[in-house]
Amino acid sequence: MIVKNNSVHLETVGEGVQRKILATGGKMMAVEVHFKKGAVGTVHTHPHEQISYIVSGSFEFEMDGKKEILKAGDTYYVAPNAAHGVVALEDSMIVDIFTPQREDFLK
Secondary structure (H helix, E strand, C coil): CCCCHHHCCCEEEECCEEEEEEEEECCEEEEEEEECCCCEEEEECCCCEEEEEEEECEEEEEECCEEEEEECCCEEEECCCCCEEEEECCCEEEEEEEECCCCCCCC
């Protein structure tokens, strides 16, 4: 499967947060998420494994009650059901990889 980025439109999913569902298949999916400065990815849990790559900008990342500043080029792993969230410290973008796919993201 090939997905050309300019063929996928941004979907607003929260105040200052938009996402694009990129490649999906098998048990994995890639999602590009754009955050405006100050936008919040509320602390949440899900049964999926997640690896995220900070493409641009910076975030205050919180997992299991601990906070850390992450910048472009940094990555993080989220185990199933681990509580995690972010606050964008500037306009920023993350690419999230989930396994299994986030069926709740697919329409």
